[in-house]
Amino acid sequence: MILEVAILQVKAGQTEDFEQSFRQASQIISGMKGYISHELQCYLEVDNQYILLVRWQTLADHTEGFRGSAEYQEWKQLLHHYYDPFPTVHHYKTVESSQSL
Structure with a gap:
């Protein structure tokens, strides 16, 4: 399993609209x-x-599958205009966990 992590800074006054989108x-x-x-x-x-x-099951499911899809274009249209600055995305894999995965 891969964990995608993005810190999103939403423009002031737009949080309610962002959450709805x-x-x-x-x-x-x-x-x-x-x-x-x-x-x-x-x-x-x-x-x-x-x-x-x-x-995500694999890194490629996110970076190639989702980001290369028509659905990602719709995702971008819904969300990307809310961000300032644009978020950096990081990917992690589990080394140790107390939860059963």
């Missing part, structure tokens, strides 16, 4: 090959900041 975008990503799950969490101490965690 993200609900729509969630339907897109959840139907992609290799998708396992995702979480969007808001940062309590920093206004307008979120963290997006997406679990």
Whole structure:
């Protein structure tokens, strides 16, 4: 399993619209090959900041499958205009966990 991590800084005054758009975008990503799950969490101490965690079966499911798809173009149209600056995305693999995966 691969964990995609993106810190999202949403433009001031647009968090409600962003969250509504993200609900729509969630339907897109959840139907992609290799998708396992995702979480969007808001940062309590920093206004307008979120963290997006997406679990994929493989790195290629995200970087090639999702990002190379027509669905990704729809995802971009729904979400990318909310970000300033544009987020950096990192990928992680589990080394140790107390949860059964």
